[in-house]
Amino acid sequence: MSTISSSTRSPSAATAGQAPSLRPDRSRQFLVTLIGVYPIITLILYLVLPLTAGWPIWQTTLIVAPIMVAIMVFWMIPQIQKRFAGFIMRPARR
Template identity: 55%
Template sequence: MSIQSSAAAVAAPAKPAGPSLAVRTRMALLVLVAVYPVITGIIYLVAPFTEGWPVWERNFVVAPLMVIAMVYFIIPGIQSRFGRFIATGRVSK
């Protein structure tokens, strides 16, 4: 190995570690608890208007509504209310 390549390897910034399995699991469970009633409600709201449609067409209507709800309401709400619990697993100090 040359001096030049070893110097480049030392100078390269380290990749930050991703979230742990516990953090991902807590987030996934909270998202599941929040998403289930929302998707059920959306399906009930859309069903009368999409009666007789194939599943893929109904999902074409439901999926954007669910994504908007998740990106703008569910995920930010979970992060603001349960951020400490997600990160540490602790409910209070």
Template identity: 85%
Template sequence: MSDISSAQTPSSTTAQPAAGASLRPNRSRQFLVTLFGVYPIITLILYLVLPLTAGWPIWQTTLIVTPLMVAIMVFWMIPQIQKRFAGFIMRPVRR
């Protein structure tokens, strides 16, 4: 019985911030990193889509570009930013 109570739970083995400090994203830094990621991607998408949609109303072109950009952001760019720039973006919460 004592073996069960002395076993570590999954939550006790995960890394925690030191001394109870919690982290949250610094929105300004997150904005900058996201901006530098979005700009080249949206520019590339526009270079690819605009010749195919020449003469279309802007709302129709935007209807094509928006789902592409959102999918790239959600499934690739944001996870990469979180993985590669976490040390730059995440800051301790001030109390």
């Protein structure tokens, strides 16, 4: 008895009868991310700048950047993908 694994099926057979594949619309993703990033980075700066007064800008940025990236990777981007998928995702061009 022989079985066909999904890796041996043709791509057209795998997609037949399925919804079209989706891809993110980069301009919409940019807009939603910008709207999310602006208030977060502003809040972080309000909290960090008084503590780093007199420091060179590169040292302040060294503190702010990891905080912002962690918030984006672990919280903001997953929330954007979950809540705004209908707005961001568009059918892929062929």
